[in-house]
Amino acid sequence: MVRDTVLTERQIEVLRLKAQGLSTSEIARRLGTTVANVSATERKARENIRRAENTLRLVRMLEAPLSVVIKPETDLNEAVREIYRRADEAGIWISYSFPSLAVLIQQGAGEKIRGRRVLSEIEVAITREGEVMVM
Amino acid sequence: MVRDTVLTERQIEVLRLKAQGLSTSEIARRLGTTVANVSATERKARENIRRAENTLRLVRMLEAPLSVVIKPETDLNEAVREIYRRADEAGIWISYSFPSLAVLIQQGAGEKIRGRRVLSEIEVAITREGEVMVM
DNA sequence: GCATCGTTAAATTATAATGTTTAATTCGAT
DNA sequence: ATCGAATTAAACATTATAATTTAACGATGC
Structure with missing residues (x-):
């Protein structure tokens, strides 16, 4: 090479x-x-x-300063609120609106979410720049 | 993996x-x-x-729509002018000032440039976004 | 149907990268 | 200088990936 x-x-x-x-x-x-x-x-x-x-x-994602773990049985809306809350605590400005963040997580989680219910644990990484990624 | x-x-x-x-x-x-x-x-x-x-x-670089070949013995300033000219023809707006582009090329070319003289052929790729890269 | 062009699968060989250990070395701090 | 922590080099066995061929398959246009 x-x-x-x-x-x-x-x-x-x-x-x-x-x-x-x-x-x-x-x-x-x-x-x-x-x-x-x-x-x-x-x-x-x-x-x-x-x-x-x-x-x-x-x-x-690995270098992300903040990672939020979403437990099973959580409602998607609650998960998004949790992410905003934790980012806020860490002084990070999430670069997504509530609905688009919900969509992003739903898509990133794949089979781990059905409808609005989280089926199995999801780890969400938040970068310094407010980028959100599902691990 | x-x-x-x-x-x-x-x-x-x-x-x-x-x-x-x-x-x-x-x-x-x-x-x-x-x-x-x-x-x-x-x-x-x-x-x-x-x-x-x-x-x-x-x-x-491979996907770059424009590639400029700089011949040996060319002066660095002339090379930079050539790059601006060719980008202009292709309707691409180079996102660097003259001096910073010269520095970028000098650094990217390594041993291919000594002082202001191009020693051996250099290929410069220009992306649609005006990004300039030395191949 | 049947060329043309391209993709895919399977199998093989060649080549390259990984994980690991041991030993030597470097780097800071005290 | 030396202690602890980390890096590097060399060597090896293991595993993974690459390139290649042959044959089969899938579109697309005539």
């Missing part, structure tokens, strides 16, 4: 040629390999990019 | 405990291993995080 990224030289080369508008078969011809190979390589490259994004998000 | 990141479970665990303020030896005790092991694991974790950052920067 010459550039010190999570992509291999091959993956970078494929992405570069794709970005230049070349078709998969053209890239395959240039690199002297099969279309299937190029396609698979591009796929892995994009997986790695997604992983890199997830990594930075996780790190932000 | 449960969270689909470039970090391993072990690395995440070490980072989490570190973020909670535990000392290396406390973490070692908890994880049932040596201090050296924890230290090395944390180091690798941070390397991976840096790689993730570099990856996203590279991807932004």
Whole structure:
């Protein structure tokens, strides 16, 4: 990894040629390999990019100065109120309105919330910048 | 990798405990291993995080709609003017002043520039947002 | 139907990264 | 100077990921 990224030289080369508008078969011809190979390589490259994004998000969460644990059986509205309260105590200004924060948590929690009821424990991280993330 | 990141479970665990303020030896005790092991694991974790950052920067460069190639023997000031000119043509507003752009390029180019003289070819990518990156 | 183009799956080989230990080293503070 | 805490290096076994091929599958246009 010459550039010190999570992509291999091959993956970078494929992405570069794709970005230049070349078709998969053209890239395959240039690199002297099969279309299937190029396609698979591009796929892995994009997986790695997604992983890199997830990594930075996780790190932000780990570094978050405040984490709020929502217990099972809590109502979603109560959970949101709790988050506001705790952030307030910590002197952090949440950058979301009540409804949009509720949506954010509902989506981030996935199966851990059904309707407005919290089914299993959720950990919510709040960054210094008021960003809210579900762990 | 449960969270689909470039970090391993072990690395995440070490980072989490570190973020909670535990000392290396406390973490070692908890994880049932040596201090050296924890230290090395944390180091690798941070390397991976840096790689993730570099990856996203590279991807932004690859997706950049404009790339300017600076030839050897060019004067740094001329290079900067060239970048402004080409961005202008492409309807992109460079978000840097002349001097700060010169500094940015000088730093990004490393050994490729000595003083104000470009020694070997430099490729500069310009994003839609006017961000400038040396490839 | 049948080319064309691309994606996906499975299997294999090659390559690279991880976790771990031991020992040596660095760094601050006292 | 030395004590405690942390980092680094070297070496190894283990595990994970990459690249590649072949074959099958899925669209899309004619």
